[in-house]
Amino acid sequence: MKIKPEIRDRILNAARELVAEGVETPTNDQVREKMGKGSLTHISPVMREWKEQRKTEIAAALEMPAELKRVVETSLAQIWTAASKLANAGIEKLREDAQSKIDTAEQELVEALSEVSRLEAEIESLKSKSLECEQKGEVVEKQLSKLTTENSALHARVDDRSIQVENLKSELKEARADNKALQKELIAIAKGKNSKSKNN
Structure with missing residues (x-):
């Protein structure tokens, strides 16, 4: 046409x-x-x-000259090395920070649980004493109420620390997955460049 x-x-x-x-x-x-x-x-x-x-x-x-191809391949190798170092350093720092936070949170959780046990034992002791000392019932009741409130607050703290530990573990897991994905991308880029160089 x-x-x-x-x-x-x-x-x-x-x-x-x-x-x-x-x-x-x-x-x-x-x-x-x-x-x-x-x-x-x-x-x-x-x-x-x-x-x-x-x-x-x-x-x-x-199409590029052979000399330029060599320069590109050398540069790619240097980029790959630098990127790998940065990725590994970044994930290691993130892992260390996350692990430190996890350790701190777990320690606080252990301490809180210990305090909960102590308070619960004290509550039981006070309950026993309140049965023996009805004349002091009002004083014991106030102490019992106070300790019960403290116990509830510590239970809430324990729950909060437990959630924090799980969140930090999840962040660490995601960071490790991101690092693996980055390394796979870098390998794919390197293979793609090498393959293109061979084809040319």
Whole structure:
């Protein structure tokens, strides 16, 4: 089909504008929409030719001299080493911080549980004394109420520390997973670059 030069130019201009806007591979419908109107019977063959020509241009642009390839490979190795060190240092610092917080929270939890046990024993002792000393019931009742309140507060503290320990363990687990994912990405990038270098 003979396509007028002005129509061909409009189609190609629309395709180039779409690429400039970030559309890597414009479709025929996108080109028609960019033009505002047009026939797919005109757009389709022009776009086929343009895409083939663009592939050739991109392939030519991607070719690089052997010396540049060596520089890229050396740089990639250096980047990989630096990124690995940073990733490992970051996860190790995060692990140490999280473990320190976990240890502190667990220690506080042990202390709180010990205090709970002590208070509960004291409550039981006071209950026993209150039965023996009814005349001092009011005083004992106040002490019992106070200790019961303290016990409730410590129970709440224990629950809070338990939640904090679990959250810190979860954060540590996520950090380890993030580190593994980062290392996999770096390996994939390195393999991709090496594969591209071999193909070229």
